[in-house]
Amino acid sequence: MLEVSGLTKVFGGLTAVKDLTFTLQRGEILSIIGPNGAGKSTCFKLISSFMVPTSGTVRFNGQDITGIGPHAVARKGIVRTFQENTAFQDMTVREAVLLGYQKDCKASLAGMILRSPQARRDDREAGAHADRVLDLLGMSSHAGTLAAGLPHGLLRNLGIAVALAARPQLILLDEPFAGLNSDETKRGVELIRKIRDEGITPILVEHDMAAVMSVSERIVVVNFGSKIAEGTPAEIQRNDKVIEAYLGSEDEEIGL
Amino acid sequence: MNTQDTIPMSGFAMPQSAASPLKPLGLGLLVAIAYFIGVPLLFGGNGYVLNVTTTMAVVSFISFGVWLTFAIGRINLAQAGFALIGSYVTAILVSRFGVSFWLCLPLSGLVAAIIGGLIGWPVLRLKGVYFAMITLCITEACRLTALSFPAVTRGAQGIVDLPLPGELSLFGLTLIPAFEKGARLPFFYLAGSLLMLGLWFMWLLDTSRVGAVFRSLRQNEDLAVSLGINIAKYRVVAFMVSCFYAGVGGAFFAALQQNVYPTSFQVIDSVYFMVYCFVGGLEFVIGPLVGALVMMVSFELLHELQRYQTVIFSGLMILCILLMPNGILSVLKARAARAKEASDA
Numbered sequence: 001m002l003e004v005s006g007l008t009k010v011f012g013g014l015t016a017v018k019d020l021t022f023t024l025q026r027g028e029i030l031s032i033i034g035p036n037g038a039g040k041s042t043c044f045k046l047i048s049s050f051m052v053p054t055s056g057t058v059r060f061n062g063q064d065i066t067g068i069g070p071h072a073v074a075r076k077g078i079v080r081t082f083q084e085n086t087a088f089q090d091m092t093v094r095e096a097v098l099l100g101y102q103k104d105c106k107a108s109l110a111g112m113i114l115r116s117p118q119a120r121r122d123d124r125e126a127g128a129h130a131d132r133v134l135d136l137l138g139m140s141s142h143a144g145t146l147a148a149g150l151p152h153g154l155l156r157n158l159g160i161a162v163a164l165a166a167r168p169q170l171i172l173l174d175e176p177f178a179g180l181n182s183d184e185t186k187r188g189v190e191l192i193r194k195i196r197d198e199g200i201t202p203i204l205v206e207h208d209m210a211a212v213m214s215v216s217e218r219i220v221v222v223n224f225g226s227k228i229a230e231g232t233p234a235e236i237q238r239n240d241k242v243i244e245a246y247l248g249s250e251d252e253e254i255g256l
Numbered sequence: 257m258n259t260q261d262t263i264p265m266s267g268f269a270m271p272q273s274a275a276s277p278l279k280p281l282g283l284g285l286l287v288a289i290a291y292f293i294g295v296p297l298l299f300g301g302n303g304y305v306l307n308v309t310t311t312m313a314v315v316s317f318i319s320f321g322v323w324l325t326f327a328i329g330r331i332n333l334a335q336a337g338f339a340l341i342g343s344y345v346t347a348i349l350v351s352r353f354g355v356s357f358w359l360c361l362p363l364s365g366l367v368a369a370i371i372g373g374l375i376g377w378p379v380l381r382l383k384g385v386y387f388a389m390i391t392l393c394i395t396e397a398c399r400l401t402a403l404s405f406p407a408v409t410r411g412a413q414g415i416v417d418l419p420l421p422g423e424l425s426l427f428g429l430t431l432i433p434a435f436e437k438g439a440r441l442p443f444f445y446l447a448g449s450l451l452m453l454g455l456w457f458m459w460l461l462d463t464s465r466v467g468a469v470f471r472s473l474r475q476n477e478d479l480a481v482s483l484g485i486n487i488a489k490y491r492v493v494a495f496m497v498s499c500f501y502a503g504v505g506g507a508f509f510a511a512l513q514q515n516v517y518p519t520s521f522q523v524i525d526s527v528y529f530m531v532y533c534f535v536g537g538l539e540f541v542i543g544p545l546v547g548a549l550v551m552m553v554s555f556e557l558l559h560e561l562q563r564y565q566t567v568i569f570s571g572l573m574i575l576c577i578l579l580m581p582n583g584i585l586s587v588l589k590a591r592a593a594r595a596k597e598a599s600d601a
Contacts, residue, residue, distance in 0.1 A: 070482055080482050082482070086478070098468070102484070112466045164481065
């Protein structure tokens, strides 16, 4: 479904991502992990075309989508979420989710403004779709709440809801568990499985190891921009390079 | 088509409309009645009041454009520049080619919109103070362009003695009779019609899906683009609509004053268009109208004070911004919300 090959991004003298190659099968839950500054988020930005790679290609369903621009990538079926709590602050939950449907609206610009029959059909479909997404995430009761007034955990869910509303085939989740307590994380893990069961393939960039190990089917480990390991959670836990990347450096710092 | 709250499908109602006492349809009717019936009845013989009201109506019309660029999160100081373009398009077409004013009016808007689109495409990548600065420069550039091409614009002498709008007829049926010399009411009614049309379209735009997209651009462009929304396209559309309003307003003033100079619209006018939006309230479609009304009426009332007029006016403006940073309408909205809370409790 997704083939990343030889992906490289250089910022001045710093190589943030170096010759990264991996593939993803439809319906598989893949996580990209690595220490801080390993280039995971840059990798996401390159896939979703928020940045243009220095070299390398990203292919999606056999098509080259390298650097075609973020809205074009979303139209192909790849939607990303953001770190932190990125949301449309002054919109209600439902309004924000309705916007996710925008790219699938068929009405013309004038049609939308003048409420053509097509625009009304779009609105009905968008509404039905928004209600389905909110239901899936268990947020129906918050439909009328302003994003600015939501607690942290729900705000994170809203980010995922808005992305799902855009009907992606592939969803890039950037640290979906950051700042969540263990209860919320557990629900998040379930949610990701539920998303996958809906036929949407998730990729995660995540720090929370326990969550990553429990949810992922395959893990790609990145350090200093390069892939150092790839495999199932069990394989990764035994991998010497991974242990060194995570623990080895820390040992030196502490002086053990 | 009564308000949003009767139509369940419209999740795109502006958030305030649910709590606001300002119901769009009723409010629109109120404005129309006040303008078309109230003012002529009370001040029909008073040319001075009619002049001020006419100017206010079209100035609000132009400010609606600025309001729309605020909606996508841009501070637009180019509005006077595009109004000047509209003025010159009408002046040149009417004086040189004898084109009917009624054709020039939309055409001026169209030319301004097209030029706005061409300039806007690259410029709208900028945000915040950078966009404000470059649009300020655009206004100045329009004035200098008008000065620099006397062959087309007659430079500093301006284009003067423009004929009054002729009659508008369709298949021999006179829709609008020719404007007579010295008559103020025709311009007054034309300004009012423009105002109502402009307000209606803005409201339609703002409550539509496109309006929601515009608001999403203001709140988070990255998130919007990640959802597959072509933000570059929508930014340019908003800017072009804004320029269209400026062009039409500029054409109106060319006909009203029967002349155009490079100084007819300057940076200070751009600033005023922006301030009307601020004073009225950026959340509300009708904000620019309220802002223009309050500011122009209070300025005229201070006329008695002669040379202190500007000083006191400036002081009042500062107070206005200090006490009502989100505009006059936001105070009304807050009061309505409190009243509702009290009645619910």
